[in-house]
Every structure is written in C-alpha cells, then in structure tokens.
C-alpha cells in the first residue's frame with residue numbers, strides 16, 4: 074500500500090489517467106481547454122470510423138462484383154451463334170447454320186395461351202417452339218428488339234440481355250446440364 078497523501082498534498086498516483094486537481098486559474102484553464110479539444114476529437118474520430126468503415130465494406134463488395142461482371146462480358150470464341158429478336162408479343166430466333174437440306178434455321182416462339190395448355194405445361198412460360206441448344210458448348214446470343222425494348226432473360230442460365238431496337242447486344246452461355254429452362258421478357 075502506498076502511503077495516503079495528506080490533505081493539500083497533490084501528487085500523482087499510480088495509473089493516473091486524469092489531471093490532478095487544479096489549484097490555480099491557469100491550470101483550470103488548461104484542463105478546460107483539454108476537455109473542449111477532447112470533445113471534438115471524439116466527435117471527429119467517431120465520424121471518421123462511421124465513414125471509413127462503410128467505404129471499406131463497399132470496396133470489399135466491389136471486387137468480386139466487378140470480377141463477375143467482366144467474366145460475364147467475356148465471349149470466348151463461340152461454337153454457334155443464335156440471333157434473337159424481341160417482338161410484341163413473341164421472340165424470333167435464327168441460328169448461324171443451315172440444315173443438311175440447305176435450309177436456314179429460323180423460327181418464332183409464341184407463348185402457349187392458357188386455354189391451350191396441357192397437363193404439366195407451365196402457365197405464361199410454355200412456348201410453341203423452344204430454342205434447343207447443345208450442352209457444354211459456347212453459345213453466343215445476339216439480341217435485338219424489333220419494335221420496342223424487350224429483354225431476353227432465362228434466370229437459370231444467368232441470362233438477361235436488353236433487346237433494343239437498332240442495337241445488337243451480345244452475351245454468351247455454356248450450359249452445364251441438360252434441361253428445359255424457362256424465361257420471360259424482363260422489360261416492363
């Protein structure tokens with residue numbers, strides 16, 4: 074135990090953080106100035122953390138986001154190309170090859186009306202002509218609109234491309250498993 078300082082004997086004590094009590098107007102002024110400055114210091118430090126932490130979080134989100142974005146933009150020497158055009162109210166497709174009979178492959182896909190649906194067919198999703206493409210093949214889609222802006226979208230394939238009149242947008246896919254994938258125009 075340290076000896077207790079006697080009354081009116083101001084000395085520092087172990088682990089002291091604050092000031093000693095002032096006994097003159099000068100020291101009282103120093104303490105008051107310190108407290109004022111410290112108040113603003115705390116406010117500014119808090120605001121800095123408040124600002125810098127979200128900024129760091131945004132940067133952390135931006136990196137994987139841009140990586141994926143640029144990866145999706147890449148079109149690796151496609152094996153086949155399908156030109157897709159949006160219409161009110163159907164899609165038309167044309168493939169970049171001709172059949173053995175020398176015919177080009179072009180067709181329209183209309184939604185099957187609700188009254189014509191058969192058991193097991195999906196309402197608002199089933200079409201009369203499906204686009205059939207091979208698996209494990211780099212496929213390029215060239216997308217455009219013929220009247221208004223449409224949007225060629227198939228969620229399970231990660232496909233969503235604006236179909237703008239007078240403009241050709243390109244996107245590519247490689248389908249890893251066989252299946253029937255549905256999509257709808259994603260332009261309101």
Ligand SMILES: [Cu+2]
Nearest residue numbers: 223224258260
């Ligand atoms: Cu549309």
